[in-house]
Amino acid sequence: MNDTTHGIRIRPGSLADAPAILDMLDGAVAWMNGRGNTEQWGTTPYSQRPGGVARVEGYTTENAPYIAELDGRPVGALVLGSGPNPQVPIAPAGEPERYVRLLVSDRRYAGRGIGAALLDHAADETRRAGVELLRVDCWAGGGGELVAFYERNNFEPTDRFLVKEWPGQVLARRVG
Template sequence: MLDSAVAWMNARGNTEQWGTTPYSRIPGGTERVERYTTLNQPYVAELDGVPAGALVLDSGPSPQMPIAAAGEPERYVRLLVTDRRHAGLGIGAALLAHAVEEARRAGVGLLRVDCWAGGGGGLVAYYERNGFEPTDTFLSGTWPGQVLARRVD
């Protein structure tokens, strides 16, 4: 899914968000996915028994990102990706709704995510449509980022 997401973004002229190299060929990319699925809480959405999207929840932002801790317990969307063959079916929104429920079940009142803020802000707008509000901006090298938060209590 990550490789096809890179190809999909590149086909639309977006070479900045995740670059142009398939995720599986990025140095450390495969290892990162393995960490996501073993050290965090991964969830996979299926459509007719086939993986159609994935969400990874963590207890805070990646230590590699220049993002401050929330100062309270939180769940952090570390990864959200959908199979672009199923775009428009609400798979990403359903996974985010699941993240809200997981935070509630854990007794955590804050769900946060960071995303690429370039390209006209379309990804930021997507998270806003799903109940998140922009909080902090950041730069990771030259990569513009936006942190968004959603209260779930």
């Protein structure tokens, strides 16, 4: 499938995309740290974390990965699963759902609507699957900017959770 929004092409991803996704995650950690945010993802590049590479490879082989491209260059990644990450204490939805397991964009292309385009693609994929609920969880700390981003993209906050000192927020979007 080739969705195109604002020059962004979204295609199915694969294991071959893992290095590009890891580069985006490493860039996101550096970008957050540069803004003084060390609580969300810490300070260690994602590719150097214990299990980081294997986790991304698993995302691309055990779920539905999608890659956003601009001019043939990967600039964003979305991973859809059928439920939340097992390591996060989130209650089941009680109905079929699609779950955003990962959303990341290349910070060098910030402001171009990459994340929004990937979330719209997730909503379309959810609808095509005959499922009405799309959920995501995110960091709820700092000034709440990440929660606000999802709210701007038609998600509504539902449950909050805590993993050690890490505050999280679950958000839901009805796509039926």
